[in-house]
Amino acid sequence: MSFFRSGVRSGVFNRFRFAGRRSLFFNAAASSTQLVGSSSMPHIVPSLIPYIMALLLASANDNENCDDMEHIVASPPLEVYSRQTPNAGMAVKASRDIRRGELLISEHPLLIWQEGMSKTDLRQWTDQLTPSARKALFSLSQRSDALAIEAEDKDNVDETARIRSANGFELELPAIPLPFNGRLPPQPSYASFLFANISRINHSCLPSCGHAMDWSRLRLEVFAMRDIQQGEDISIEYIPQLITLPSQERKDKLKSTFGFDCACALCSSSPDVLQQSDKRREQLKVSSRSLFGAGLNRQQMIGEMERIRTILSDEGYNVLPEFEQENVSKAYAMFVQMRGNYIKDGEDR
Numbered sequence: 001m002s003f004f005r006s007g008v009r010s011g012v013f014n015r016f017r018f019a020g021r022r023s024l025f026f027n028a029a030a031s032s033t034q035l036v037g038s039s040s041m042p043h044i045v046p047s048l049i050p051y052i053m054a055l056l057l058a059s060a061n062d063n064e065n066c067d068d069m070e071h072i073v074a075s076p077p078l079e080v081y082s083r084q085t086p087n088a089g090m091a092v093k094a095s096r097d098i099r100r101g102e103l104l105i106s107e108h109p110l111l112i113w114q115e116g117m118s119k120t121d122l123r124q125w126t127d128q129l130t131p132s133a134r135k136a137l138f139s140l141s142q143r144s145d146a147l148a149i150e151a152e153d154k155d156n157v158d159e160t161a162r163i164r165s166a167n168g169f170e171l172e173l174p175a176i177p178l179p180f181n182g183r184l185p186p187q188p189s190y191a192s193f194l195f196a197n198i199s200r201i202n203h204s205c206l207p208s209c210g211h212a213m214d215w216s217r218l219r220l221e222v223f224a225m226r227d228i229q230q231g232e233d234i235s236i237e238y239i240p241q242l243i244t245l246p247s248q249e250r251k252d253k254l255k256s257t258f259g260f261d262c263a264c265a266l267c268s269s270s271p272d273v274l275q276q277s278d279k280r281r282e283q284l285k286v287s288s289r290s291l292f293g294a295g296l297n298r299q300q301m302i303g304e305m306e307r308i309r310t311i312l313s314d315e316g317y318n319v320l321p322e323f324e325q326e327n328v329s330k331a332y333a334m335f336v337q338m339r340g341n342y343i344k345d346g347e348d349r
């Protein structure tokens with residue numbers, strides 16, 4: 001079973017702006033009838049509680065003056081709706097026009113768990129869900145593909161497995177600036193997170209939004225990476241490194257990881273469009289590889305970065321890409337940011 005993995009995103013975009021005087025948990029539904037409310041506390045497996053507590057304590061100690069409110073979207077401009085075509089199920093759309101860069105939602109997880117737990121441990125844990133958490137969890141979609149059903153015979157699969165598998169984000173955990181001397185909490189490398197609202201957002205190979213975990217607040221944030229019109233679908237990318245894969249390989253990967261046949265706008269386009277897109281993605285693979293260890297001088301490196309930027313723009317890909325090499329992704333993110341400092345708003349493509 002696999003889950004969304006933030007990979008580089010959690011590395012590049014982690015923000016450790018510590019705050020925490022305000023209530024850590026909020027109700028995402030405060031002023032929207034369309035979004036469900038988050039439970040007041042995430043439901044965390046016992047093995048992860050010391051780690052999460054240490055993370056939040058470290059955050060609370062760090063910066064009392066940081067304004068937490070800028071990270072809370074009191075009224076997310078989002079609407080969950082039931083999609084008729086092309087793929088059934090629920091989706092999220094913009095409830096008003098959205099500007100590039102807007103923070104759309106910042107949400108605490110409903111559940112936090114670790115992969116590889118035994119069925120018994122999973123059952124003990126999920127039996128303790130509050131009625132509202134249970135309701136939110138069981139209202140989410142679940143996998144129904146052959147792989148997921150086959151996996152039910154295995155030891156670590158309980159009745160929530162197909163829901164967790166369809167909706168969970170597996171994220172790399174940050175190293176904690178430990179508040180205690182000598183008493184290290186266990187430091188797992190990954191944990192899985194599920195969100196009542198964000199888990200409704202569908203995947204696209206040309207996503208309109210990026211997402212990143214703000215570990216200091218334990219919130220997943222979703223940002224618009226381009227202007228979005230009222231009524232347009234909100235989408236994110238479920239798997240890193242899809243940007244350098246041709247359409248068939250992307251489809252295969254999404255199918256084997258999540259069990260669905262990708263029906264995003266790009267994957268549903270004509271063979272001609274797909275061929276052009278595959279060609280651009282191949283060029284991106286070559287360019288990004290050439291940045292790594294090829295002994296390019298500064299000028300050549302900037303040229304290659306610029307080339308990547310142009311190809312991405314032609315592809316209509318607006319989020320920051322995750323290449324095979326994490327360092328290349330980080331360098332490209334920095335390049336885009338630095339370049340942006342020299343370009344007046346609106347001039348950039």
Ligand SMILES: C[S@@+](CC[C@H](N)C(=O)[O-])C[C@H]1O[C@@H](n2cnc3c(N)ncnc32)[C@H](O)[C@@H]1O
Pocket residue numbers: 087088089090091140141142143166167199200201202203204258260261262263264
């Ligand atoms: C995290 S949920 C997204 C919300 C979901 N559509 C719902 O009804 O709640 C993931 C599931 O949505 C569907 N899905 C998401 N993106 C898709 C895509 N690009 N193509 C086809 N199905 C997709 C798949 O069934 C997948 O297992």
